[in-house]
Amino acid sequence: MPDLIFALLSGVVGSLIIAVIPQVRNRLRNFAVLFFCAAGTFFSWRVAIAVFAGESAEISGEIGGFPFVLSPDPLGAVFGLIASTLWLFAAVYSFGYMAGKNRQRSYFTFFLLALSATLGVAFSGNLIALYLFYELLTFATYPLVIHERSAEAMKAGKRYILYSLSGAGAILIAIVVTYSLTGNVDFSGEPILAGHRSSGLNFLLILFIIGFGVKAAIMPLHRWLPAAMVAPTPVSALLHAVAVVYSGAYGILRVVYSVFGQELMRTLSFRYIFSWVIAFTILAGVIIATRQDIMKLRLAYQTVSHLSYILLGAFTLQPWGLAGAVMHMISYSMLKITLFFCAGIISEHSGKTRVSSMGGIGRQFPETMAAFGVATLGMIGMLPLNTFWGKYYLMKGSVAAGMWPFALVLTGSGIINAVCFIPVVVNAFRGEKAHTNSGQKTGVALMLAPTLILVVIALFTGLWPGMVWPAVQAVVNWYF
Amino acid sequence: MMTVITDNLPVFVVIAPLFVAFILPTFARRLRLVEGLVIIANTLWIAGAAYLASIVLSQNGIPITYALGGWQAPWGIELKAGSLGALFILIIAGVSLMVSFFARNNLTEEVGSYERVARFYVLILLLGGALAGMAVTNDLFNVYVLVEIATLSCCGMVSARKHARAAEAAFTYLILATLGSILVMGGIGFIYIITGHLNMAFASQELGRVWQNSPHVVWMAFSFFLVGFGVKAAVFPLHVWLPDAHSTAPAPASAILSGLAVKGYLICLLKILYNVFGQTLMQQYAVQRILVIVGTLTIMAGSILALTQDELKRRLAFSTVAQVGYIFFGFSLINTKGLSGALFYLVSHAVIKSTLFLAAGAMISATGEGKISGLAGIGRKMPITVAAFTVASLGLIGIPLFSGFIGKWYLLLGSMEAGSVIPAVVIIAGSVLCAAYLLPVIRVAYFEPTPEVDVKDPGLSQKVALIVLAAAVVILGILPGPFMELANMAATELLVLK
Amino acid sequence: MKILLEKLIINYPYFAAVILFIIGALTVLTRSNLFKKLIGINIMESGIFLMFVAAGNIRGGAVPILEEGSSRSVYINPLPSALMLTGIVVSVSVTAFALALILRLYKEYGTTDARRIAEIRSGVLKK
Amino acid sequence: MLFVILPVIPLIGVLLLLLKRNRAINLPFVAGITVLVLGSLGLKSVFAGNGLTFRLPLPGPFQPTFQADPLSAILVILTAFLFFVVSVYTPKYMKHEGGIKGFEACMLLTFSAVLGVFTAGDLVTMLLFFELMTITSCFWVIHRWNEEAIRAVFFYLFFSIIGGLFLGLGIVMMGAATDVLPAVGGGVVIPSDSKKFVLSMVLLVAGFGIKAGMVPLHLWLPHAHSAAPAPGSALLSGLLIKVGAYGLIRVGEFAGWGIRMESELNRMGPVLSVLGVCTMVAGVTAALLQSDAKRLLAYHSVSQMGYIILSLGIAVFMGADGGLALTGAVYHIVNHALFKAALFLGVGVIYIHTNETNLYKLGGLWRHFPVTAALMLPAVLGIAGAPGFNGYASKTMMHHAVSAAAKTGTGWMLWVERLFTMVGVGTAASFTKLYYLMFLGKPAGIKVAKNRAHSLQIAMGLLAVVMIAIGVVPQLFPDIAAIPAVQALGMENASNTLAGISFWNFSDIFSMLITLILGMLVCWIGLKSGVFHRQPPSWLTLEGLGKLAGQGILALSNKAAELYGSVVKCIRNSGSMMIRRIYSVLGKFGQNRNSTTGGVTLSWISADTALIIIALAFLIVWYTLINPGLSEQRLIYMWIDN
Structure with a gap:
């Protein structure tokens, strides 16, 4: 299956090539980055389309005596699609953001490497491959987190990597347990643990969830995420709102549906506990967000909250819940990246990072703040935006699963989201037009264009969710 | 002809380095020659080891036995080159070859005059021979003698550098190791008193019959062996000599000490535990419980202590302590997976730790700074060294694609099979701590501002050594095939014997 | 109790070995002079040697030298004694090496007192 | 099917608005008149009983559906x-306030959204347009960008968003209760899970109730409606809150108009009635105390919505006999839209000439604005329910319905009827106050800008004409529109119940006149005694309570955050303490090893040796005493045995 290999390799090859282009040839490098990102996107679209059409693509081999399988199923294909497509946007945004900054080479090298790692996570066909790429992702993104090289960045990087590795360790134990129970780690076919019945499996579930929950930032394990906000904005946007954190959420979806399987999950009592932990995360995350003054931190805590939406969908064990989770994955990523992009534009061109100092900023950046406002509505889950659909199906799933309090939790979270961001948007437009002598306007178009395009796509998919529905349907049909 | 070589292979792999060690001082004035000789000897040795391993592999793990001097087993000394021996000798020979490559043109500044360098090589070869002997010998008292040879040559290496700390560390090491040897000898004495045999196989048979007549002596033997080898293999809390000794030695010596010497004692302990006492007795006395406790304690304590060190080599030395804990822990798992995991981990740690020490030595000698903070930004100036260090670090942490992962995987599987989850958690915690103490080095080397001073990669042969070792880490991680097979056979053999 | 005493009397060489071992250990522990520590090590080794040799002893056995026409049928076991020869050689070499190291330490620190050396060293470290 | 084009027309207008440079054409006007004409023509057939539906065949889960029945029409x-x-x-008006282009764009967008809500054929489509309407109309509220407007927009947005979320949840519940989402206008729903159905109804009522300004969810309304520019206020009050009422009618349809509710739902009628009465009373009481004309009008919007909600409640309560109440509600929706729009427009006219909306600073303005004053009169009389004006018709109908309900013998209904009358008095009083203070009374020394405002008066005139027409021929509207609508909703015998009503009978007119006179009296007393200036303590008002609740929630969240923070800190502290302890213990095995035992200080090698000996001793002791593997063979036993 050449598409699969091309999709995976484009990032690695790209990063190797970028690493040798000298620091001064910025234009050439940007072109190369764009090319490889586009290649990755193109091939992962091809893979995804093939997968949705029901073809199976599989590469299997052996690494270190372990079976190593790459075979995207619809869920993986969806994740790959989201990641690679947004990578393209983030790449364009990065050109604008990084223009005239130091260490562009290392930035773009790891930027592309992380693309490969993320696609690897998405396309992995067994636990071993998943684990491998999961670790690789940690290491590929670490240099991006500490890109500023400040003491704060180093501290954040340390926290990031230790949290991630601890999580990976828990996953490793869980994989070993799974393997020693079943001798099988493959995702294809029946769920790996199907047919096992034991209350001890609860602890296995805990291990898996702690492991992936670190990256998915479930509440006690979330503390690396706000710290990692010292990274450059495109990185925060892409990795800490989408790729890295989604790899955790994706892992949990995998664990629930491919490792345990919904039938087994239904018998495990711990899933209720986890559901409540997740509900707590949904509310607490966004409540903490309202108390943050630094914009990126606010967004980060909101990410914590919204990631748990996806997990909630997974834990409903209902087709609707899963559909909601997938839908939320797709739609939330677009809007969250938009929010980060907007925050980045503002902080780059006005130097303002605090919410309290952003009064009147919208007069200076009307398009940016408009995009921000629209994305905010999406975060609340209002209709013309596609996030409504995610939320709708999530609520539907929780009600169908008999967990209707979680539907209330989702609603409540929407309200708090409004409290959190509506004032920002409204305050941004109050007052007179601010001084518009923001000296360097370089790359504002490059930064604004992806932002606006994403907003338009989000609006469009909100009005016509059928556009992404085949993907959702493929995932749901795969598991139910 | 073939049979002559084949039959004498077990003794060849032991004698070859020892022999070269004896003739080496005669050429002491001519350093080039000494170095050439050492490399040739090592190459021959590794060829022999590889041949031995291939034979063992093709025989499906059936060992080649060799009676020294023609005296047959109960009376004479027997060498038994099984899969365990073949595996270990192969790794000893390989690592020493690379270390001697690294040491080329490099030792004088650390050790001193040419003669001292020659003596240093003598010690390396002696140690190699002794370790190889430990791996293949089937005689208990022979174990004691070889342990002593190894201890003395290690002490020599530790004291090779000319400052006070080296002498101090060497003295501490010598006293403690001798205490350990005394205990080992005492243990051997107890075995002999009970069974009247020094040959492991016979002693083991006899022990199986008579242990119930004098269970307390068996206890004494167990505890003497455990403490004796525990001191030498540096398990917590008996590791106290190791950090000083391993960090003050010259880089090649540290590599060999951490990578190989400690492993030799572990192999001895393994053989005594499984071949002499056997798993029945181990279970009877619940020795594995001690091993688990000591192993997990060692992992945690070693890792945490490593975390607090500022000096790179001390940090690596403490990391060795932690990794010994893994192997010790693996010995406690009386099942094939756990044991083969421990053995593979032993192999991979030998390669990884020697890479780390060699790279650290290169970095330290280039910058003249022993502290981690002094390595800022050298990743760009010494790309190959730091890259090798990085690869080895990732291997030690246990990232897939690198050799450490496979060892850890089987250890985890083994502990699952043994039904214990907490040690598994400790293993993972150890990995995370390992990341915590190794990654800052890499971070400092790559992501801190580059200094003005002019540092460069070491010379060609050093680079070759580093590249080969780092490649070995990756290759062992991706294609562990024959090594894993040997480890598997060894584990099976250890378990089947009794 | 009686049995115990009886055992003690019968196995007196072993108890002597244990006492030697303990004396050696205490010497190493409590004496801060490096030479004395070394001597303590040697005493411990002697204890072990004694144990080995005692294990080879057979009550009433003769020296294991075969002579023409000797009527003795019980010889003591020569093997442990032979082994202990090796052991003594090893112990001598260890002692020699240790003495050399003590010499070097003396040159560096001007003393052979372990506690003093430790103090000097920690002072050095503090500087 | 062509009716689907209606919401699209304003969107085309928006596009044109964004494209065009000069202001030659009044695009909202064009759009409005196009929709009016096309709508009247296209939807005429609806009243004959053939409803229209259209489904946009998009692939995927969401196929927007549109429908038109008489009510929609x-x-x-x-x-x-x-x-x-x-x-x-x-x-003309916006020339005074500025920002006309944005205002017109929002107006067109809102126009489209409102049309969308009224023609939506399923709940999700309805929610879509509902949310769109919220977003686009919030720009009216915030148009002035002053503190008051921002405060108002926060109120407006938060309440609307919460309403939207409630609706979303309600739709989900509805889906769960009925398996297939019921279509709007599809009639009674037979739920498969009646508990969820009730829950869903509650949520939907709350969601639409927020929009309709139902007590206690009305707090946003006075702020928002008074902060917007006059045309915005007119539309907000006249039309947008009717969306809530429309929603309530549609929700009622799921439960079934004209049939006795099932056991779980039988409380819906009383609950709605009580809520309606509360809304009426709260609105009118607050309105009486207002000094600002626009706030007064806004509170009257609350109050008038109370009438509508009460009627809906009565209609539910009466079951098959509720046709009168429902017709009254529909009628009042239309009437209120007309007169409230006219009132706001009138106040707007005053505002742009005087820059003042505080009633106590105005006065005697009829001299300056004779036409405006004349055109305001029908609206004021209409809302007060004076016979011959449009309010009279609908209020009479509702009054009859309430009386009929009271006649069923339910005790509390009598109180409802009394309160109904009292609210009528209050309404009359407050509008007497409005009209008196504004146009009559002493001329205030306020500067009045002179300019001719024909277009403003034309707009008001249009409304006045319609109002008077309805007032004169009150029977016409129910006959041609309201009764078919109510019948289409399921009140089969609506025309029968209505047959007994004649608008021009003595008792109704008389009671209305009494009410009016009482109202004027109250107003006179109030103005004389200064009661209208007295503000009640804040804890007594709903605003105050709302504020208190808000502060409570804030304090609670602060407390919770504090608690969370302290828990996190505690965990972190204990963790770091544990780590320090571990470090200090392990440090003993690090560089400088020494330990003091019983007066003997062991250092360096001695300490190391001690470690070894302790380990050995420990192992020996372990094996002898506590080795678990040898539990049955104890030490002493072995010694003796040996």
Whole structure:
């Protein structure tokens, strides 16, 4: 299956090539980055389309005596699609953001490497491959987190990597347990643990969830995420709102549906506990967000909250819940990246990072703040935006699963989201037009264009969710 | 002809380095020659080891036995080159070859005059021979003698550098190791008193019959062996000599000490535990419980202590302590997976730790700074060294694609099979701590501002050594095939014997 | 109790070995002079040697030298004694090496007192 | 099927608005009149009983559906008419306030959204347009960008968003209760899970209730409606809150109009009635105390919505006999839209000439604005329910319905009837106050800008004409529109119940006149005694309570955050303490090893040796005493045995 290999390799090859282009040839490098990102996107679209059409693509081999399988199923294909497509946007945004900054080479090298790692996570066909790429992702993104090289960045990087590795360790134990129970780690076919019945499996579930929950930032394990906000904005946007954190959420979806399987999950009592932990995360995350003054931190805590939406969908064990989770994955990523992009534009061109100092900023950046406002509505889950659909199906799933309090939790979270961001948007437009002598306007178009395009796509998919529905349907049909 | 070589292979792999060690001082004035000789000897040795391993592999793990001097087993000394021996000798020979490559043109500044360098090589070869002997010998008292040879040559290496700390560390090491040897000898004495045999196989048979007549002596033997080898293999809390000794030695010596010497004692302990006492007795006395406790304690304590060190080599030395804990822990798992995991981990740690020490030595000698903070930004100036260090670090942490992962995987599987989850958690915690103490080095080397001073990669042969070792880490991680097979056979053999 | 005493009397060489071992250990522990520590090590080794040799002893056995026409049928076991020869050689070499190291330490620190050396060293470290 | 084009027309208008440079054409006006004409023509057939539906065949889960039944048609035409009227008014007015282009764009967008809500054929489509309406109309509220407007927009947005979320949840519940989402206008729903169905109804009522300004969810309404520019206020009050009422009617349809509710739902009627009465009373009481004309009008919107909600409640309560109440509600929706729009427009006229909306600073303005004063009169009389004006018709109908309900013998219904009358008095009083203080009374020394405002007066005139027409021929509207609508909703015998009503009978007119006179008296007393200036303590008012609740929630969240923070800190502290302890213990095995035992200090090698000996001793002791593997063979036993 050449598409699969091309999709995976484009990032690695790209990063190797970028690493040798000298620091001064910025234009050439940007072109190369764009090319490889586009290649990755193109091939992962091809893979995804093939997968949705029901073809199976599989590469299997052996690494270190372990079976190593790459075979995207619809869920993986969806994740790959989201990641690679947004990578393209983030790449364009990065050109604008990084223009005239130091260490562009290392930035773009790891930027592309992380693309490969993320696609690897998405396309992995067994636990071993998943684990491998999961670790690789940690290491590929670490240099991006500490890109500023400040003491704060180093501290954040340390926290990031230790949290991630601890999580990976828990996953490793869980994989070993799974393997020693079943001798099988493959995702294809029946769920790996199907047919096992034991209350001890609860602890296995805990291990898996702690492991992936670190990256998915479930509440006690979330503390690396706000710290990692010292990274450059495109990185925060892409990795800490989408790729890295989604790899955790994706892992949990995998664990629930491919490792345990919904039938087994239904018998495990711990899933209720986890559901409540997740509900707590949904509310607490966004409540903490309202108390943050630094914009990126606010967004980060909101990410914590919204990631748990996806997990909630997974834990409903209902087709609707899963559909909601997938839908939320797709739609939330677009809007969250938009929010980060907007925050980045503002902080780059006005130097303002605090919410309290952003009064009147919208007069200076009307398009940016408009995009921000629209994305905010999406975060609340209002209709013309596609996030409504995610939320709708999530609520539907929780009600169908008999967990209707979680539907209330989702609603409540929407309200708090409004409290959190509506004032920002409204305050941004109050007052007179601010001084518009923001000296360097370089790359504002490059930064604004992806932002606006994403907003338009989000609006469009909100009005016509059928556009992404085949993907959702493929995932749901795969598991139910 | 073939049979002559084949039959004498077990003794060849032991004698070859020892022999070269004896003739080496005669050429002491001519350093080039000494170095050439050492490399040739090592190459021959590794060829022999590889041949031995291939034979063992093709025989499906059936060992080649060799009676020294023609005296047959109960009376004479027997060498038994099984899969365990073949595996270990192969790794000893390989690592020493690379270390001697690294040491080329490099030792004088650390050790001193040419003669001292020659003596240093003598010690390396002696140690190699002794370790190889430990791996293949089937005689208990022979174990004691070889342990002593190894201890003395290690002490020599530790004291090779000319400052006070080296002498101090060497003295501490010598006293403690001798205490350990005394205990080992005492243990051997107890075995002999009970069974009247020094040959492991016979002693083991006899022990199986008579242990119930004098269970307390068996206890004494167990505890003497455990403490004796525990001191030498540096398990917590008996590791106290190791950090000083391993960090003050010259880089090649540290590599060999951490990578190989400690492993030799572990192999001895393994053989005594499984071949002499056997798993029945181990279970009877619940020795594995001690091993688990000591192993997990060692992992945690070693890792945490490593975390607090500022000096790179001390940090690596403490990391060795932690990794010994893994192997010790693996010995406690009386099942094939756990044991083969421990053995593979032993192999991979030998390669990884020697890479780390060699790279650290290169970095330290280039910058003249022993502290981690002094390595800022050298990743760009010494790309190959730091890259090798990085690869080895990732291997030690246990990232897939690198050799450490496979060892850890089987250890985890083994502990699952043994039904214990907490040690598994400790293993993972150890990995995370390992990341915590190794990654800052890499971070400092790559992501801190580059200094003005002019540092460069070491010379060609050093680079070759580093590249080969780092490649070995990756290759062992991706294609562990024959090594894993040997480890598997060894584990099976250890378990089947009794 | 009686049995115990009886055992003690019968196995007196072993108890002597244990006492030697303990004396050696205490010497190493409590004496801060490096030479004395070394001597303590040697005493411990002697204890072990004694144990080995005692294990080879057979009550009433003769020296294991075969002579023409000797009527003795019980010889003591020569093997442990032979082994202990090796052991003594090893112990001598260890002692020699240790003495050399003590010499070097003396040159560096001007003393052979372990506690003093430790103090000097920690002072050095503090500087 | 062509009716689907209606919401699209304003969107085309927006596009054109964004493209065009000069201001030659009044695009909202064009859009309004187009929709009015097309809507009237296209939806005429609806009243004959053939409903229209259209499903946009998009692939995927969401296929927007549209439908038009008589109720939709009434509201579409009403919408078009109001927008048309307001668009006549807007250019002139907005010249005064500025930002006309944005205002017109929002107006067109809102127009489209409102049309969408009224023609939506399923709940999700309805929610879509509902949310769109919220977003686009919030720009009216915030148009002035002053503190008051921002405060108002926060209120407006938060309440609307919460309403939207409630609706979303309600839709989900509805889906769960019925398996297939019921279509709007599809009639009674047979739920498979009646508990969820009730829950869903509650949520939907709350969601639409927020929009309709139902007590206690009305707190946003006075702020928002008074902060917007006059045309915005007119539309907000006249039309947008009717969306809530429309929603309530549609929700009622799921439970079934004209049939006795199932056991779980039988409380819906009383609950709605009580809520309606509360809304009426709260609105009118607050309105009486207002000094600002626009706030007074806004509170009256609350109060008038109370009438509508009460009628709906009564209609539910009465079951098959509720036709009168339902018709009254629909009728009042239309009437309120007309007179409230006219009132706001009138106040707007005053505002742009005087820059003042505080009633106590105005006075005697009829000299300056004779036409405006004349055109305001029908609206004031209409809302007060004076016979011959439009309010009279609908209020009479509702009054009859309430009386009929009271006659069923339920005790509390009598109180409802009394309160109904009292609210009528209050309404009359407050509008007497409005009209008196504004146009009559002493001329205040306020500067009045002179300029001619024909277009403003034309707009108001249009409304006045319609109002008077309805007032004169009150039977016409129910006959041609309201009764078919109510019948289409399921009140089969609506025409029968209505047959007994004649608008021009003595008792009704008399009671209305009494009410009016009482109202004037109350107003006179109030003005004389200064009661209207007295503000009640804040804890007594709903605003105050709302504020208190808000502060409570804030304090609670602060406390919770504090608690969370302290828990996190505690965990972190204990963790770091544990780590320090571990470090200090392990440090003993690090560089400088020494330990003091019993007066003997062991250092360096001695300490190391001690470690070894301790380890050995420990192992020996372990094996002898506590080795678990040898539990049955104890030490002493072995010694003796040996």
